[in-house]
Amino acid sequence: MVKEMSKGGDKRKHLIHFHIGSSNTLHYVEKDKVYAVLNEYFKGYTVIDATGYYEGSPEASIIVEVVAVEIREELLRIAEELRSRLDQWSVLMDYTLTVMLEADKPREGG
Numbered sequence: 001m002v003k004e005m006s007k008g009g010d011k012r013k014h015l016i017h018f019h020i021g022s023s024n025t026l027h028y029v030e031k032d033k034v035y036a037v038l039n040e041y042f043k044g045y046t047v048i049d050a051t052g053y054y055e056g057s058p059e060a061s062i063i064v065e066v067v068a069v070e071i072r073e074e075l076l077r078i079a080e081e082l083r084s085r086l087d088q089w090s091v092l093m094d095y096t097l098t099v100m101l102e103a104d105k106p107r108e109g110g
Helices: 031-041 072-085
Strands: 009-021 046-054 057-068 092-102
Touching: 009 046, 009 072, 031 057, 031 072, 072 092
Parallel strands: none
Antiparallel strands: 009 057, 009 092, 046 057
8 A cells, every 4th residue: 555645744645647548449438447446555545536648539538546656666667557457558657746734723712
């Protein structure tokens, strides 16, 4: 499991996106396979339906967004697993430093 956000205070983490297009053979995104891979590594994530273009033709795509501590080698392994299990020529992954500001939980009686 990739280390994710912890609660409270200023936490420097990474916003990670996986851009996944339609299967090369089925021509749609096999979301059940995506979820199976992601659930192995992350407690939570967001999936955004999108339209990608390859060689001028539109295709169903998704963008997966997750906030986690950067573990580059593990993220590359996840991207490769998604590419392989979904019969893709490529999966695009990007990540940027993100600062998430959260309030600490109020203390009882105060």
